[in-house]
Amino acid sequence: MDGDTEHGxxxxxxxxxxxxxxxxxxxxxxxxxDLLKISRMLAEVCPRANAVSSKPDxxxxxxxCFSEDGxxxxxxxxxxxxxxxxxxxxxxxxxEILNTSDIVxxxxxxxxxxxxxxxxxxxxxxxxxxxLNMFEEVSNRF
Numbered sequence: 001m002d003g004d005t006e007h008g009x010x011x012x013x014x015x016x017x018x019x020x021x022x023x024x025x026x027x028x029x030x031x032x033x034d035l036l037k038i039s040r041m042l043a044e045v046c047p048r049a050n051a052v053s054s055k056p057d058x059x060x061x062x063x064x065c066f067s068e069d070g071x072x073x074x075x076x077x078x079x080x081x082x083x084x085x086x087x088x089x090x091x092x093x094x095x096e097i098l099n100t101s102d103i104v105x106x107x108x109x110x111x112x113x114x115x116x117x118x119x120x121x122x123x124x125x126x127x128x129x130x131x132l133n134m135f136e137e138v139s140n141r142f
Contacts, residue, residue: 017093025093
């Protein structure tokens with residue numbers, strides 16, 4: 001687990017995003033109902049919510065419209081780049097760059113901890129000279 005070392009702890013999880021050969025994001029199976037509720041609430045509130053301001057709060061959770069499916073997901077803003085923001089979808093672990101118009105304020109009842117957690121396979125590491133984005137580069141060619 002990222003940050004916390006809990007050797008010997010077993011959890012039933014479903015993978016949601018792979019970062020590199022040893023790092024991935026997963027959702028605890030017991031939280032699947034929470035994720036369903038969050039998804040329903042986002043689909044209801046985000047289409048009519050206010051777009052993020054020009055100076056977003058990097059410690060706040062927002063709703064982001066994912067470019068691949070047009071659905072709304074909870075996200076945090078990692079970096080502001082002119083009229084765009086690098087966001088991390090906290091319930092899945094993937095990220096992308098969005099226009100600020102595709103990021104909206106969400107109510108306080110959706111400002112809860114993420115469903116997904118970042119995991120790292122214990123005892124393994126990637127070689128220093130390995131390009132960790134090679135899978136992304138290959139997938140962009142197709």
